[in-house]
Amino acid sequence: MVALSRVQRPNILFGYDGTEENEPALRWAVEESGLRGLDLVICHCWHWPYPPGHVDAGVEAIAQRAGENLLNEGARRARALGAGGNVSTVLRREPVTETLVLESDDAELIVVGSHERYNLLEASTAVQLPARTHRPVIAVRGAAAQRGLIVAGVDGSAGGDRALGFAIEEAALRDAGLRVVYGAWEPGAVPDHELPLFADADKLSEVRTAMLEEAVRPWRRRYPQVRVQVSLLLERPREALLEAAADADLLVVGDRGAGTLDPLLLGATSSAMLHHAPCAVAVVPRPRPAA
Template sequence: MDDAERIQRSHVLFGYDGTAENDAALRWAVDETARRGLDLVMCHCWHWPYASGHVDRDAETIMKRAGENLLERGVRRARELGAPGAVHARLLRGPVAEALLGASGTAELIVIGAHEDLDAGATALEVPARADRPVVVVRDGNGPGRTGRPPELVVAGVDGTARCGAALGFAFDEAALRDWDLHVVYGCWEPGAVIDSELALFNDRELLEKTRAAELEEAVAPWRERHPKIGVTVSLLLERPCEALREAVEEAGLLVLGDRGTGLDPLGATSSGMLRRAPCPVAIVPGRRPPG
């Protein structure tokens, strides 16, 4: 069932668990393959529930066969949804996050589903925090195929630093692929996240706004030149990033963010918070380029 050796083309990697809640994420993954001209690689991860030294060949065989059957159903479902390229199935041994990250080396994009509550350690938080390529997290009901027509708008949350260039590039590309408009949002009230020499800006709101507006324009200008046909709106708000994004994402079909976390929260408070709250799919784009 595992045809990893036959995967040659660039592809979208999708984490498949066979649940009804996972179908919205599968729809998004299929849609990405169609728009990007990529293959789809569907991964299902099974986890040995016993102690590491426990041996039960019959139980292992049964678990693997169950995973293979589930993947067969998933491949059929992907084709029902119109996957235009090859659909490959990979059965991996978990834990899920470790297995998906290990399989992502040649993926252009990772798509995973998410349940309503994202607790610490959830796959939908752990994978984007550790991946070196973009990860799109889709909740049940907010993928392409949800009730009603999805908003034709990409929202990109930026911070004016060099690291946001990757997220901006991804946001512009998605808007171009989908023929959607783009709204770039910079919530710049972050006194706890700046270097000491910039703290004085928060005592002068006019200077803060002028400084951050220049940073925002410098970040957006190169991408606007590359994609002149995209309708772009830029908003600079003297609010904390999550507050600035909260209203914008109500009209979004996709939210794109970077990863800027350190220490206990490797994603950063904004990305972690929006993964939990956003009513639309969320793409987390690492500031570092993937190997190769």
Template sequence: MDGVERNRGEHVLFGYDGTAANDTALRWAVEEARLRGLELVVCHSWHWPYPPGHEDPHGEAVMKRVGENLLEHGALRAAELGAPGTVRTRLMRGPVPEALLKASGRAEMVVIGSHGRVDAGGTAMEVPARARLPVIVVRDGKGRDRVVAGADGTEWCDAALGFAASEAALRHWDLHVVYGCWEPAAVAECELALFNDPDLLEKTRAAELEDRVGPWRDRYPKVDIRVSLLLERPWEALSNAAEDAGLVVLGDRGTGTGPLGSTAAAMLRGTRGTVAIVPAEPA
């Protein structure tokens, strides 16, 4: 843990739904808690689906009791998987994204599972878009022992690079930082001329990338950090590099019109691996 970047949260928060597919994400959450020396909090939300005026106290009590039983099972399963200390549980009421966001106030990070298509409005898209702490979305949990991080050469990617470097250090994995810099629609007008001279563009962006990566090389000297500057669009560059990665890390900011940057949203929709979305925290 010495020297590892931290958000100074008190625990790892995990969204539990009791399904077999959710077990892969639970394993990841347990490992995060163990590696970081934090408690694990297993959270479940139950939701009365009918509109006001159609309440049923007996039915709601049954649903709440089912949620409590499910959480008890989740805590036992987390302990079986090696969760450190006592696994705490938290039962919430309401839509899952709202419940997780409300419960995340003192967390170091949120871990959720995703088994199926990721759509706008779904938990796997809504929570990373609105959380102010890292959110890890776990799919199949497979991939090689390396972290791939997306960068853009600005201070907006610093938080994502710090998180990626700390994950690589904790897991003893390599880190591959990827910068797809062919994005003329996203730059200031004064920089458009760079795209008429690919050599100058590459030289300029390479210097920017090294400025961002250099401090993390110094902080984590034992992590093998490799960088790739590619004259490709960010999504293309990152998706190709991340195809077999154990973890992909990128920031929430970008050029998209929605609450998430376009590259972050595309990675959540298009990759089968585990993706961490880290909120930008510029100086």
């Protein structure tokens, strides 16, 4: 196990619903806890079938008992998959997203399942949670062959640097290669004084390549064992990242939030990756003040 160069929080938090589609996410959460040497906390939110305000103690007891049984099965599955640390369970009543945010204070990261791409609803936990938590969220869809590649999207921002740091840690833990991708064609997202760059492709490439190398250099020094490839593409970030993600196990993006005025919504690029990337997607949020 690779020792990271910083102190971690004590656990991996996993949102569990007991479905077959949730199994790849469970495997990922178990693997994360093992690679990082952290405990695994499995959280399930039981569903109240009646309108708010309706009281039925018998139904509530049945729902809670079913949730307890499901969590016990999840813990058993986690241990069968090789969870080496402590496995604990948390049972709460819905809503799921708010519960995971509240339970994440001690979490190094949160793992959740995701519907297949193109079928992900805006109200789903995989979309809502990264916009509301201050922990990295990994949304896992489907079971895919391991390719040994992690892709990180950077853009020269502080959020991009946080994403890059998370990605290179994952690459070090998994003995994987890291491809750092900068889709530099963003004329609508730059200050006015940089707009002339987009009239000169060679100059744009020169300036952005220097920015990319500067961003990667300190992380290369910190993790010299990771094989790092940098790719500057004069394409929109969404197209550049989706193309790179085709061969990846994990795509890591920051939440710059440039695509919306609502602080509870993701930026356009990170939201697009959750909806359309073919692999697991990690969204590394900007620091947010505590509620």
